[in-house]
Amino acid sequence: MASSDALLTPAPVGGARWRYRLRLALREPTTVIAILMAALFAYLIVLPILSILADAATVQFGDERRTGGGTGGFTSYYLYRAFVSPVAYDLFWEPLLNTLKVAFGAITISLAVGGVLAWLIARTDMFGRRWFATALIVPYMLPAWTFALAWNTLFKNRTVGGQPGWFEAIGLTPPDWLAYGQVPITIILALHYTPFVILLFGSALRRFDSQLEDSARILGASGWVVAAQVILPLMRPALLSAVLLIFAKCLGEFGVPYVLGLPVKFDVLATSLYRSIGSRQTGVAGVLAGAIMLIGVLAIMVDAYLAREARRFVTVGSKGSMNRLSRLKGLRWPATGFAGVVFMLSVGMPLLTLALSTVMHQPGSFALSNFTLDYWIGQDLPTVAMRTGILFSPDLWQAAFNTITIVGIASICSGILGVLTGYVVVRTTIRPLAIFLRQVTFMPYLVPGIAFAAAYLSLFAVQRGPIPGLYGTTLILVLALMADQMPYASRAGISAMMQLGKDPEEAAQIVGAGWFRRMTSIVIPIQKGSLVTGILLPFISGIKGLSLFVILAVPATDVLTTFSLRLVDYNYTQAANAVVLIIAGLAYGGTVLAQRLTRTNLAEGLGT
Amino acid sequence: MPDIVLSNVQKSYGGGSPNAVSDLDLHIHDGEFMCLLGPSGCGKTTTLRMIAGLENLTDGEIHVGERVIDSPARGAFVGPEKRGMGLVFQSYALWPHLTIERNTDFGLRLRKVPKAEREARVEKVMKALDIEKYRHRYPSQLSGGQQQRVALARMLAVNPGVLLLDEPLSNLDARLRLEMRAELKRIHAEFRTTIVFVTHDQWEAMTLATSIAVMSEGRLQQLGTPNDIYDRPANRFVAEFVGSPPINILEAATTHALDRAASHWLAGRLGESAGVGSVGFRPEALQIARSEAAVPGGSFRHAAEVTGILPTGGSWIIELKVDGRALFATTTESPALRGGERVWVHVRPTAVHVFDAAGLRLAEADDVLARAA
Ligand SMILES: Nc1ncnc2c1ncn2[C@@H]1O[C@H](COP(=O)(O)OP(=O)(O)OP(=O)(O)O)[C@@H](O)[C@H]1O
Ligand SMILES: [Mg+2]
Numbered sequence: 003m004a005s006s007d008a009l010l011t012p013a014p015v016g017g018a019r020w021r022y023r024l025r026l027a028l029r030e031p032t033t034v035i036a037i038l039m040a041a042l043f044a045y046l047i048v049l050p051i052l053s054i055l056a057d058a059a060t061v062q063f064g065d066e067r068r069t070g071g072g073t074g075g076f077t078s079y080y081l082y083r084a085f086v087s088p089v090a091y092d093l094f095w096e097p098l099l100n101t102l103k104v105a106f107g108a109i110t111i112s113l114a115v116g117g118v119l120a121w122l123i124a125r126t127d128m129f130g131r132r133w134f135a136t137a138l139i140v141p142y143m144l145p146a147w148t149f150a151l152a153w154n155t156l157f158k159n160r161t162v163g164g165q166p167g168w169f170e171a172i173g174l175t176p177p178d179w180l181a182y183g184q185v186p187i188t189i190i191l192a193l194h195y196t197p198f199v200i201l202l203f204g205s206a207l208r209r210f211d212s213q214l215e216d217s218a219r220i221l222g223a224s225g226w227v228v229a230a231q232v233i234l235p236l237m238r239p240a241l242l243s244a245v246l247l248i249f250a251k252c253l254g255e256f257g258v259p260y261v262l263g264l265p266v267k268f269d270v271l272a273t274s275l276y277r278s279i280g281s282r283q284t285g286v287a288g289v290l291a292g293a294i295m296l297i298g299v300l301a302i303m304v305d306a307y308l309a310r311e312a313r314r315f316v317t318v319g320s321k322g323s324m325n326r327l328s329r330l331k332g333l334r335w336p337a338t339g340f341a342g343v344v345f346m347l348s349v350g351m352p353l354l355t356l357a358l359s360t361v362m363h364q365p366g367s368f369a370l371s372n373f374t375l376d377y378w379i380g381q382d383l384p385t386v387a388m389r390t391g392i393l394f395s396p397d398l399w400q401a402a403f404n405t406i407t408i409v410g411i412a413s414i415c416s417g418i419l420g421v422l423t424g425y426v427v428v429r430t431t432i433r434p435l436a437i438f439l440r441q442v443t444f445m446p447y448l449v450p451g452i453a454f455a456a457a458y459l460s461l462f463a464v465q466r467g468p469i470p471g472l473y474g475t476t477l478i479l480v481l482a483l484m485a486d487q488m489p490y491a492s493r494a495g496i497s498a499m500m501q502l503g504k505d506p507e508e509a510a511q512i513v514g515a516g517w518f519r520r521m522t523s524i525v526i527p528i529q530k531g532s533l534v535t536g537i538l539l540p541f542i543s544g545i546k547g548l549s550l551f552v553i554l555a556v557p558a559t560d561v562l563t564t565f566s567l568r569l570v571d572y573n574y575t576q577a578a579n580a581v582v583l584i585i586a587g588l589a590y591g592g593t594v595l596a597q598r599l600t601r602t603n604l605a606e607g608l609g610t
Numbered sequence: 611m612p613d614i615v616l617s618n619v620q621k622s623y624g625g626g627s628p629n630a631v632s633d634l635d636l637h638i639h640d641g642e643f644m645c646l647l648g649p650s651g652c653g654k655t656t657t658l659r660m661i662a663g664l665e666n667l668t669d670g671e672i673h674v675g676e677r678v679i680d681s682p683a684r685g686a687f688v689g690p691e692k693r694g695m696g697l698v699f700q701s702y703a704l705w706p707h708l709t710i711e712r713n714t715d716f717g718l719r720l721r722k723v724p725k726a727e728r729e730a731r732v733e734k735v736m737k738a739l740d741i742e743k744y745r746h747r748y749p750s751q752l753s754g755g756q757q758q759r760v761a762l763a764r765m766l767a768v769n770p771g772v773l774l775l776d777e778p779l780s781n782l783d784a785r786l787r788l789e790m791r792a793e794l795k796r797i798h799a800e801f802r803t804t805i806v807f808v809t810h811d812q813w814e815a816m817t818l819a820t821s822i823a824v825m826s827e828g829r830l831q832q833l834g835t836p837n838d839i840y841d842r843p844a845n846r847f848v849a850e851f852v853g854s855p856p857i858n859i860l861e862a863a864t865t866h867a868l869d870r871a872a873s874h875w876l877a878g879r880l881g882e883s884a885g886v887g888s889v890g891f892r893p894e895a896l897q898i899a900r901s902e903a904a905v906p907g908g909s910f911r912h913a914a915e916v917t918g919i920l921p922t923g924g925s926w927i928i929e930l931k932v933d934g935r936a937l938f939a940t941t942t943e944s945p946a947l948r949g950g951e952r953v954w955v956h957v958r959p960t961a962v963h964v965f966d967a968a969g970l971r972l973a974e975a976d977d978v979l980a981r982a983a
Contacts, residue, residue, distance in 0.1 A: 015687075018682070018683055018684055018685035019682050019683065019685065020685075021685035022666075022681075022682045022684075022686070022687060023684040025685065025687055026666055026687060027689070029689055283772045299726055372659075503698045503701070503703075505701050505702075505703030506703045506704070506705055506706070508664050508690070508699070508703070509697070509699060509703040509704075509761075510705070510716070511664070511689075511690045511691050511692075511763070512662060512664075512690055512691070512695065512697045512763065513696070513697060513716060513717030513720065513764065513768050514692075514694075514717055514720050514721065514767070514768065515691060515716075515720055519720065523716075524705060527707045528705070528706060528707050530707075578934070
């Protein structure tokens, strides 16, 4: 050993240790990629959010006189205007109250209905359990405002112009409270989120050990006592989790209140924000977006806190776990009937209504002469703008093309970035970098889509430095959607990489494979499945997404959802309904296809 | 491959935890079959991964012949893909998306070895490990033992200068383990590679290794041949870690009758001021006599009571007690003893290990005791 020392390469010099560290850090591109990605996400996620929060506190162009300051200076005017001024009630407090009313109404109904259904499906001998288990989830695969349009088709009254609803058409004018506003919005959101409860509760119930129930029974407790004192407390974590997630989702829900709230000026926070942006009140929009984000963050944080608390008693599902079905006996048929009715109300009727409406000239008239395929495939129609059936409308194909390209590119990018995030988070030796990446990619989850879109508008609408204004381009949609999907993409990527572990890659390294070779021959082929899932699921949820696009899209960059919303605005009921049916078909077909391809269960992809 | 030399190697994973490896000097000779032996968490895997280049050093140096492959002080680091070593992971880490054949020839394809040569090499390795019949299967379709052999084949195919094995046998059942041990010995002979083998199974180390490095808490305790380690443990840790049932240890400083007797017996041979801390003798060195008269002169002796006789198949463990203190003896002849019987235990002077107060072997004692015998 001593003899070979003399032959060794250069003697130690100052700074060698730094050279060593640098060499280790740069030996592989992992760290460099991690740094680049951190910069990218800081720009695409953090900066927009900071920008809109800054909007809320700085004087906007055109507001100099009102605020008494120069453009860009600090002001509390917008906070004052949104929270305290005479218009504050209309701008913020009433929408907030409406949001809460709708959200809690929807939560109550969906918990009651979904809870019962979950129990029927998971723990009883109801007829057709398997079929219902899938069928009752369908509403969640469809965009929520599909149901809003169906509702409109049935209940629209003379308060608003355009084609009346079926009831109005046959002379039964529905009252405003039934046609618009809180009641229909609550019912629709409840039906839309019921599957959520069924899934969350169902899996908790399935894990629930019958032996716990039995022990209580043996000690002499009656069925009701068991339900109240054993089952309910153990189900509480699932219950709370469902409540908070539905709340967070209702908070950002735009389509339904837009379609059904507008005619009676029933504003929720999301539509109020939309209005402020539409009327170019940038500062107020910043305040509203900030408020929505804050409420969203609080809801998710409470959920995370409760989830941590709940982990203390996950005795549910022990080893001897068994799952016995309750016998419904005489209630077997009524129970099945109940599930059937819920299915009809939440899937059958809305879709049937929409489908029929697209082949009928006059609403509510079922004479054979009233049926037509013109709205799908007609030519030279006597309407002002829609001169052909929807399938011959170039606008539809343009919107479809936009949808596929925008959502497609965004999903592919976020899928790849997700896998890369997973890779560098798990592999980088610089821990703060890993933590930053993990957290920054999670941020959009806390921000409802509409607020996130507003944030994008705030940062990218105008030229900033070398970056030109992006409003009206496809790029801004792609970027926003991609960033919005990062929470799911990066979580999927990180968990896939964690599962894979380092060993397979290190084994390749040992036999001589460099970084790129390892990526192409080992990591990516092994992660192919999760990459496909990571692209498909966001793609499907992107197709039916509305709140992000409605703020950022212009007619030229319309996607299918915004296109149908525009048709609603122009009162082209049949055409709008047809487009929504197309979207629903795509979303449903895509979900089924994705499940087939990836052999995943829907419940797992539910978060998106 | 030239010798691999680790000098004064330190490894800390940071975060305020104690060093995973400290002050490690290790010389691995060409063609050696070295076992790293030690309890869980003592730094064996870390050492292996540092040699492979999957973990970098905090301080110190590793070189292979004259080539420095890792040295923070010199700013030198050679990546694992350029070290030409082979590493078999405890988890096997086969590539799940490649067939057994593609798993095996992966490294050769990387090196752009001509087809004919590649196939011949793969054939040879697969045959040696008896996995040719699974060549078109995927790893998930093989049993643990078969996967294990693929993991080995994959590394052997590229003809590494040194083969590093991290507890490769720990997931196998007893029979398969025995087979694989024989297999490894054969591979060592046939391919003439240097092998560094990690295990915490002393039996495995004893039967396989040409030399054993015993580690504890990140430090090397002793490096030597299996016989050295067993017969001349360098310190109490090695003495107590190796051997089953464990070595009997008597502390010099207590007032227990047995300890006092041992101190007294030693003082008669080494003198009072020899600095004896403890005395040990292996169970097979502890002999049993029916009466004191039957004890050979010069041996250490004491009266004891038989408390149990445990047959272990072909040999027996005899449990004894002296004033509540347990002693173990082993024998390969069926003992004609009964529980509760009072006997004399005795140990030949050459079978006695003497350690100082710090637990290090007292080398002088060895000479004195050898002469006394
Ligand atoms: N990546 C790591 N980060 C932090 N500490 C680590 C890491 N890997 C190992 N350690 C610590 O270093 C010490 C040595 O670990 P090592 O894996 O080398 O032990 P080992 O001898 O291989 O044990 P075993 O027999 O259980 O495999 C342990 O205390 C361990 O907790
Ligand atoms: Mg280990």
